[in-house]
Each structure stands twice: as structure tokens, then as C-alpha cells.
Amino acid sequence: MVRGLTVLCWAVATPGLLWAAVRLLGVERGPLVQLLAFTPYVAGWSLLPVALSLALRRWWPAGVAAVAAVALIAVVAPRAFGGGSPAGGGGPTLRVLTANLLAGAGDAPTLVRLVRERQVDVLAVQEFTPEAAARLDASGLAELMPHRRLNPVAGTEGSGLYSRFPLTATGVRENPGGFTQAYGTLTAPGAAPATVESVHPAAPYSLGQLRAWERDLDAQPRATPGGPIRILAGDFNATLDHAPLRRLIASGYRDAADATGAGLAGTWGPYLPDQRHSSDRVPAIRRMAARITGDRIPPVTIDHVLVDRRVGVRDVSVLRLPGSDHRPVYAELALPRAELGG
Structure with a gap:
């Protein structure tokens, strides 16, 4: 005994x-x-x-x-608990929202309402489809955010970046794992220019995808502490406990949620049952996953807003988006003033 x-x-x-x-x-x-x-x-x-x-x-x-x-x-x-606001926290405000749309099934009116209520300046979307683009504009996003770099693709590979401010040096990056990432540089009034990218590396959903997952994360733009200000926002398919994401952050980023004490809020997990009101737009594989897993997967934090360490972080919230298995992440940032930008 x-x-x-x-x-x-x-x-x-x-x-x-x-x-x-x-x-x-x-x-x-x-x-x-x-x-x-x-x-x-x-x-x-x-x-x-x-x-x-x-x-x-x-x-x-x-x-x-x-x-x-x-x-x-x-x-x-x-x-x-958070780690306080990085240097530059007294500059102009930039409000960022990122949302994975679940192959375009995320509810467009809800997302546009969040943009309007939160006075979002830049919106990054993943799993962005042509149908989702049309629904967002029909719901009023065209008036709220006339500047954009979009790459809508049927399925899950699409990406989009919307902005209230003009975008320059825009483009679309294709990850080796297949997902795309829209990016562009914006200049908020009184602020230094900032390059924002809608991030979406491969998901490690099977052993065969692990190499693509790590390769995609290692290929993400590193921070440029002595150069342009960078903000990465999106579905990273990784938590702060994964080494590839920590390597990326170590290049000179901070996780906005971690900085404000919201770093344990789940952004993906038992949200598939929310699809009941938009099941016609949810991919069959996701509906099958919902039937198999139900609410049994504990939420994990794989959607992030990473900011250059010169950028202040004032607030972070994890919101709700019917029709998606992810929850949008909203971050209120403080950019360095124009005279301090690199």
C-alpha cells in the first residue's frame, strides 16, 4: 500500500x-x-x-x-496581469480589429457593427472569400473603410486588410503552407507610418502540417526596431507557449493582449455551435468537427495582435462573431508620433 x-x-x-x-x-x-x-x-x-x-x-x-x-x-x-505600456504610449491612437471569418461564414453585419461601435481604424480578416467581401460592403464597410488591399479566395486561403486611412506599399504574401496575407502601410494623423499585415500561417491540425506551420511562422516579418513600425494582426495558429511564435516576438514585438492582462482570453475553441444561424455557409469539414467535438475543446489563444515595441497598448478586448469558430481581437494602440518614427 x-x-x-x-x-x-x-x-x-x-x-x-x-x-x-x-x-x-x-x-x-x-x-x-x-x-x-x-x-x-x-x-x-x-x-x-x-x-x-x-x-x-x-x-x-x-x-x-x-x-x-x-x-x-x-x-x-x-x-x-499585463506588463504595462511600451514606450511611445502617449502618441496618436490606432484601433485594430482582427477576425477569422471561417471560410467567409462570419456574420458580416455583426463585424461591421463592431467596426462602427469601436471606431476601428484598420481591420484584418482571414479566411476571406468573395462572398464575404460583398456582404461586408453591403453591410456598410465600404463607407467606413474605403481603403483596402483584398485577396478574397473561395475556401480558407483568402486575406484582407481594410483601413480608414490611405494605404500605400500594399501587397499580398503567400505562405508556403497556402494561406495568404494582405499588408499595407498607413499613416494615422500625427503618427509615424505603420505597416500592418493580416497574418495567417498554416494550422498544425495534423502531423503532416507541422513543418508547414513552423515554416510559415518563421517566415513572418520580423520586427524592425530601428526601421519601419510593424503591426501583425491575425490568426497565428499558435499560442504564446509555442516556440516559433516566441521567436517571432523576440525579434522586437509585444503581444498586445499579454501587455494588458488579457493574454489568457481564449480566441478559438468551443465556438462551433454558434454556427447554427449560418450553417449554410460553414464548410462541411467544420460542421463535422462541431458534431464530433461539441464544446469539449477548451478555448485557446491563437489570435493575436503583435506590435512593435515602440507602440503603446491601451486596451485589448476579445469579442464575439456569430458564424465563426474564432473570436475577433480588438486592440487600441498608441503609435509613436511622426517626429519619433523610424
């Missing part, structure tokens, strides 16, 4: 330690890539092996479990 309890304590303490090692070393491979997205949940669970081992007076397992818990909580907890 005594030996069995010791084995039990080790059995519940060891997985947490291994998980912490993979996360801290950034060595996720194979199925670990998908699993690592749920690190915030594992961080909360990691306290249970500590309590169990202490209650049973198994000091070595308790020590190992405590090390794992401290490591996991240390990397996750700061997302709930």
Missing part, C-alpha cells in the same frame, strides 16, 4: 515536469505541438500533484511537482 501511494505520487508529478521542460526548452515536436496550446490549463492542474504528494508525505514527488508548478505558473500567470 505504501509503495503504491509513492508510485501514484510520482505518476502524477512526472507529467508536469516533462511538460514544463518541453515548454521552457521550446522542443515541442509531433503531437506535443497541439498539446502545448493547453499549457495554461496544465499550469492550473500542476498544483494538484503538489497537494497530493504533500498530503501523503511523499517529499521527493512533492518537490518535483512543486518545481514543475512554479515553472509553468511563472510562464503563464503574467498574461493575466
Whole structure:
């Protein structure tokens, strides 16, 4: 009996330690890539092996479990508290909204209403289709955001960038994994020019896609601390616990949600049942996934707004968009003033 309890304590303490090692070393491979997205949940669970081992007076397992818990909580907890506004926080405001439209099925009137109510300056959309483009303009987006660089494609590969301000140096980048990314440079009144890109790397939904996923993330535009200001907004298909996204951020970005204490708000997960009012536009594969998974997938944070460290972050909200399995992310930013821009 005594030996069995010791084995039990080790059995519940060891997985947490291994998980912490993979996360801290950034060595996720194979199925670990998908699993690592749920690190915030594992961080909360990691306290249970500590309590169990202490209650049973198994000091070595308790020590190992405590090390794992401290490591996991240390990397996750700061997302709930924020890190203050980066330099440049007193400049002109830029309001950014990003939304994955689920192969064009996202509800256009709702998205346009969010743009109007939040006074959004730039909108980045992914899984953007010709039908979605038509519905958005019919719902009033053409008047609100007359400047755009659009690449609508049937299916999930399309991308779009809308703006209240004129766009220059626009283009569309095609990721090796197949998704496209619209981009352009805008200049808000009194602010330094900023290049905004609608980000959408490949999703790691199968083992065969992992190489494309990592390649697409590694190909994202790096920050240019001494040059043009960059903002990346979109569906990154990665959380802050994935090494490729952390490498990108380390080039000179900050995650806006992380900076304001909203970094644990889920943006993708058990939202497929919301499709009931637009099931005619939801791809068959997504409807099948809804029937199979229902609400059993815990929400994860894979939609982000990454900002140049010279950009201030005033507010971040995760909103709702019927018809999509993602939730839009709204970020209110403070750009450097024109005389301070690179």
C-alpha cells in the first residue's frame, strides 16, 4: 500500500515536469505541438500533484511537482496581469480589429457593427472569400473603410486588410503552407507610418502540417526596431507557449493582449455551435468537427495582435462573431508620433 501511494505520487508529478521542460526548452515536436496550446490549463492542474504528494508525505514527488508548478505558473500567470505600456504610449491612437471569418461564414453585419461601435481604424480578416467581401460592403464597410488591399479566395486561403486611412506599399504574401496575407502601410494623423499585415500561417491540425506551420511562422516579418513600425494582426495558429511564435516576438514585438492582462482570453475553441444561424455557409469539414467535438475543446489563444515595441497598448478586448469558430481581437494602440518614427 505504501509503495503504491509513492508510485501514484510520482505518476502524477512526472507529467508536469516533462511538460514544463518541453515548454521552457521550446522542443515541442509531433503531437506535443497541439498539446502545448493547453499549457495554461496544465499550469492550473500542476498544483494538484503538489497537494497530493504533500498530503501523503511523499517529499521527493512533492518537490518535483512543486518545481514543475512554479515553472509553468511563472510562464503563464503574467498574461493575466499585463506588463504595462511600451514606450511611445502617449502618441496618436490606432484601433485594430482582427477576425477569422471561417471560410467567409462570419456574420458580416455583426463585424461591421463592431467596426462602427469601436471606431476601428484598420481591420484584418482571414479566411476571406468573395462572398464575404460583398456582404461586408453591403453591410456598410465600404463607407467606413474605403481603403483596402483584398485577396478574397473561395475556401480558407483568402486575406484582407481594410483601413480608414490611405494605404500605400500594399501587397499580398503567400505562405508556403497556402494561406495568404494582405499588408499595407498607413499613416494615422500625427503618427509615424505603420505597416500592418493580416497574418495567417498554416494550422498544425495534423502531423503532416507541422513543418508547414513552423515554416510559415518563421517566415513572418520580423520586427524592425530601428526601421519601419510593424503591426501583425491575425490568426497565428499558435499560442504564446509555442516556440516559433516566441521567436517571432523576440525579434522586437509585444503581444498586445499579454501587455494588458488579457493574454489568457481564449480566441478559438468551443465556438462551433454558434454556427447554427449560418450553417449554410460553414464548410462541411467544420460542421463535422462541431458534431464530433461539441464544446469539449477548451478555448485557446491563437489570435493575436503583435506590435512593435515602440507602440503603446491601451486596451485589448476579445469579442464575439456569430458564424465563426474564432473570436475577433480588438486592440487600441498608441503609435509613436511622426517626429519619433523610424
